Amino acid sequence: MKRVFNFSAGPSVLPLPVLEKAAAEMYDVNGTGQSAMEISHRANDFMPIIEKAENLLRELMGIPVNYKVLFLQGGASLQFSMVPMNIANYAGAGKKAAYIDTGVWAEKAAKEAAKFTAVDVRAGSKDRSYTYIPAAPAAESDDAYYHITLNNTIVGTRWAEIPDTGSTPLVADISSCALSEPLDVSKFGILYAGAQKNLGPAGVTIVVIREDLIGHAPPQTPAMLRYDIHAQEGSLYNTPPCYGIYMVGLVLEWLRNLGGIPAIAGLNQEKAALFYQYLESSKLFYSPVEKPFRSLMNIPFIVKLEDPQKRTELEKRFIQEAAAAGLVNLAGHRLVGGMRASIYNAMPIEGVQALIQFMEKFESN
Ligand code: PMP
Numbered sequence: 001m002k003r004v005f006n007f008s009a010g011p012s013v014l015p016l017p018v019l020e021k022a023a024a025e026m027y028d029v030n031g032t033g034q035s036a037m038e039i040s041h042r043a044n045d046f047m048p049i050i051e052k053a054e055n056l057l058r059e060l061m062g063i064p065v066n067y068k069v070l071f072l073q074g075g076a077s078l079q080f081s082m083v084p085m086n087i088a089n090y091a092g093a094g095k096k097a098a099y100i101d102t103g104v105w106a107e108k109a110a111k112e113a114a115k116f117t118a119v120d121v122r123a124g125s126k127d128r129s130y131t132y133i134p135a136a137p138a139a140e141s142d143d144a145y146y147h148i149t150l151n152n153t154i155v156g157t158r159w160a161e162i163p164d165t166g167s168t169p170l171v172a173d174i175s176s177c178a179l180s181e182p183l184d185v186s187k188f189g190i191l192y193a194g195a196q197k198n199l200g201p202a203g204v205t206i207v208v209i210r211e212d213l214i215g216h217a218p219p220q221t222p223a224m225l226r227y228d229i230h231a232q233e234g235s236l237y238n239t240p241p242c243y244g245i246y247m248v249g250l251v252l253e254w255l256r257n258l259g260g261i262p263a264i265a266g267l268n269q270e271k272a273a274l275f276y277q278y279l280e281s282s283k284l285f286y287s288p289v290e291k292p293f294r295s296l297m298n299i300p301f302i303v304k305l306e307d308p309q310k311r312t313e314l315e316k317r318f319i320q321e322a323a324a325a326g327l328v329n330l331a332g333h334r335l336v337g338g339m340r341a342s343i344y345n346a347m348p349i350e351g352v353q354a355l356i357q358f359m360e361k362f363e364s365n
Contacts, residue, residue: 005351008329009153009298009342010176011196018250018346029246036246041239049246050235056252060260063185063208070207070227071235071245076105076175078225079192079205080112083171086217086227087190088117088144090169095144098122098137098168102159103130103152104335105173110147117144129336130155132290136163145169145189151177153197154333156287156295156340162187169213176297178206179255180345181265189213195244197297198345200251204244255345264345271343271352272296278356284363288338302338315339318362327355 006013029036032045039045054069063069072078088097097117099110101124113119120143123134130152139146146165151158153176162184163170169189178193185191190209196202207227215228223229229237255264276294279287285301287294303318305311315338319331332338343352 004326004328005347005354006328007341007343007347007351007355009197009333009340010194011202012342012344013346013351014200014247015251015254015346018247018254021250022247037243039242041236041242046242049242049249050240053245053249053252056249056256057206057208060179060252060255061183061185061208066211067185068207068209068211068214068227068231069235070209070230071240071248072205072207072230073203073241075202075205076173076192076194077108077112079173079207080109081116082207082225082227083109083145083147083190083192084113084116085221085225087169087171087213088113089218090144090213090216095142096120096140098139098143098146100124100134100136100146100148101126102133102149102157103155104333105153105175106147106149109149109173113147125157128290129288130157131288131293133157133159133293136165139165139168143168145171147171147173149173150183151175151180151295151297153298153342154300154336154340156289156298156300157293158295158297160292169210176342176344177295179252179261179264180268180297182261195248197342198251200248201244203241204248206248251346267349268296268343268345271347271349272299274349275299275341275343275352275356278359282359282363285339285359297344298340298342300332300336300338300340302332312337321362322355322358325358327351327358330355 026035097113097119099121101107101121110119110121122137125132125134146168150172171190172188174191175193176197178198192207195204214231217226279285279301286304287301303311303314322330330339332340
């Protein structure tokens with residue numbers, strides 16, 4: 001078996017024990033004589049699978065009882081639309097929604113919301129290429145909700161402090177940092193994430209929503225896009241991504257056995273510190289992100305060369321040689337170029353050490 005160190009931003013590395021368990025259970029899960037892929041979502045045999053995923057998520061994230069957990073489809077991108085479609089009318093019409101523009105995904109979320117409600121982009125960091133997180137202006141009395149992107153996958157920034165929006169529901173895209181460090185769920189109205197980074201395979205989207213925010217969609221809202229329908233039906237309004245939900249359960253079980261969020265947060269701090277320390281000391285590579293806002297999950301880095309053409313050539317060579325050495329998917333997002341190491345929960349510290357060793361060698365050559 002060949003395994004590489006996979007630094008992809010998503011879909012991304014999954015814990016090997018999870019893949020091994022999934023392989024061992026491929027033909028017969030829980031003694032049912034069926035693969036988790038073959039079981040009807042209406043069958044009793046599916047119930048332990050979806051309940052396991054939900055219960056572990058509740059336990060690990062400390063989700064309060066007045067929140068629903070939904071397993072949906074359409075990725076985080078569909079939540080860019082579902083959030084405004086469902087809660088722009090929360091507590092009365094004629095309101096606006098506040099968005100903080102901290103990167104491409106945040107900007108997309110705001111653009112999508114503007115199709116359904118008035119959007120006020122209250123602050124942003126585009127002026128310095130999104131390399132920092134701006135101060136969060138206060139919520140206003142006619143904000144229906146307040147949206148942030150907790151970790152910005154492309155530029156590699158993270159909100160180190162959660163803004164206090166008072167009674168205005170705070171909505172956060174946690175796609176690239178879910179379960180990476182402690183998060184006080186009670187500070188949020190809605191949390192959403194595509195699973196394909198820290199939670200499992202692509203195809204499942206997780207939504208954690210406070211109950212009082214459910215039930216405000218206008219009547220013409222399609223059934224598939226209504227939180228109330230999915231909540232009433234326990235995420236079984238239609239066929240859910242059954243196998244993906246099963247995989248999320250296995251990933252969460254792995255995380256619990258490791259010691260849960262406190263344990264993984266410690267490891268994530270250690271991995272990120274190691275890599276940023278190396279970047280600080282390097283004469284060839286550097287992090288473009290301002291220090292207080294650096295992500296623990298996605299670490300972009302660039303070559304220190306003035307000439308853009310030489311820089312791009314060297315970066316290309318780096319990415320190719322790294323891949324040949326078993327360190328794959330290190331190219332930065334196509335919009336920003338450079339390199340990026342995504343070091344999600346499932347990336348072992350050995351992967352970060354191997355990357356640093358390779359970079360040191362490349363630098364000395
Ligand atoms: N938000 C963030 C922060 C992301 O990183 C991504 C995908 N990389 C998305 C949203 C879009 O997610 P999806 O592809 O699941 O729609």
